[in-house]
Amino acid sequence: MSPVLYYALPTMGCYIMLSLFLLRRPRLLHTPWVRAFESSLVAHRAGSGEKLESTMEAMENSKAQRADLLELDCQLTRDGVVVVSHDKNLLRQSGLNQDVDSLDFEDLPLYKKKLEVYFSPGHFATGSDRRMVALKDVFQRFPRMPMIVEVKEENKELIHKIADLVRHFDRNKITVWASEKNSIMQKCTAANPEMPFSFTVFRGVWILLLYYLGLLPFISIPERFLLIFLPSIINRTYFPSSSSTLNRLLAVVLKKMIMRKSLIQHLEGRGIQVVFWCLNEESDFEVAFGLGASGVITDYPTALRRYLDNHRAGAGAPHT
Template sequence: MIPILYFALPALGISYVVLSIFFLRRPHLLHTTWAPAFPIRLAAHRGGSGERLENTMQAIENSMAQRADLLELDCQLTRDGVVVVSHDKNLSRQSGLNKDVNSLDFKELPLYKKELEIYFSPGHFAHGSDRHMIRLEDVFQKFPRTPMSVEIKEKNEELIQKVANLARSFDRSDITIWASEKNSVMKKCKAANPEMPMAFTILRSIWILLLYYLGLLPFVSIPEKFFFCFLPTIINRTYFPFSCGWMNQLSAAVTKWVIMRKSLIRHLQDRGVQVLFWCLNEESDFEVAFNLGANGVMTDFPTALRHYLDKKEPRAPASSV
């Protein structure tokens, strides 16, 4: 018995590895694959918060002038039940008023500060003449066919239901993406409007990476359609997830080794998942992301990314009639 196991176990292990690699490169043999309904190259973070004040209509209009493929937005709910586009629940950083959005009616919301530091470009500030917070409904109405990612940060069922209903009422469920860091929130979102595509949560992202390294990823279903992932090389430069310096260095080294795998990105894409790296504001980072095979990049500076894309992918001249 022992001699049989001595030869059988390694043979089984080798067969498993070969099958895993085979199906990793050929997912169409196990799963139905299709091209994305709306390919994304340029995604505007917080509506394009590096060039105008974040999440204002002026920032969004500026991003759309740069032919943004996706608007990344965060939503909160006011006391009178209005869904507003705001990254923070507390208004202190954005306006100087130390109150939560849900403690005020929409008409009571303060103006944004005259300048706001760009989170992923420390020491740089955005300005704009438009300082008003806006309703998600207004953005949907003005840009009815522009894909948008709507992030829900807390398990607020009223907010989730209102976003779901807005997407339905504007007939844009297919181009409005559910995004959240938390699994528990995403479950509520999917139940509220299952027609809206989902992005990976943090836990689901870790799970997918684990399956990839165990060789099991080709054999499991993937309901998500978007993988929004930070680019590890920006840690210690523009993104500081930990207050301790050595923790940032360790995080950068580990995540760079784990995430920056072309075979993983290619497999997800073959399974109908678009991979976007965030939040990149420099041309060298754009280059790294696209060289890895990413579908697109999320940026605070849509003009800079548009210049990069036009330089790399010049549009064909219009045909004469």
């Protein structure tokens, strides 16, 4: 055996054993984040499978189901009002082919009478309330309801207005920044660093890489939430118009890479809430909670509430 291997192999073995040891005991090196609220039941677009998405009626319905959080998306109108809307262009939601930022708040159209639930293709939601709402009004109506606010546009004015509203309504601890893009998240955390924030796509991939390299137990993590999709829903709901061989292969690969119970338990042990989206079937709830996740983002808060209540009453209650 060469001198290099003589020393390298034992060193590598010790490193692997130490990494695995610390992976299972995350609190030896890190003080876990204190949770201001739980996230067992997160209502996607305020519960878009049961009422029209992002309306006050949907939010009231989710509150009635004891949702832990509302998941909302925000856009900015021409006259500077932060409005709750998933889409920037209003065609899908209202039939009007115009962007939110091309209209004043008072001129925003009503939602269509029914909207297809994106993660449940072929299913539609209806409701008596079809009005788009300002984030300010949402904060006034639900002052202590925790919320995830996702920013999709790299719009500095939008970000600063959200940050100011959160401060004004004293919601720093119960409003979560969310965005897929690193550049947007950096602007969000700079605008209001007191708000907890979630992983971006880049940061999620980075954490996954650290996990497989055995470095994750040694790295500090500022994020409080990992909002992650369940790979098994890819061909069923995430790409509802296609089930190609490539999509099936992608689902298998991502399932092997992401659905690692030891990874999720390590993050949870550090106070980072792992929440799977967007799950609408009981079998998917079972998988998510079986992996040790904190919660689920769903379009159907009534179904998830029924599942949680039934399992909390039984002997095999999931981790929530």
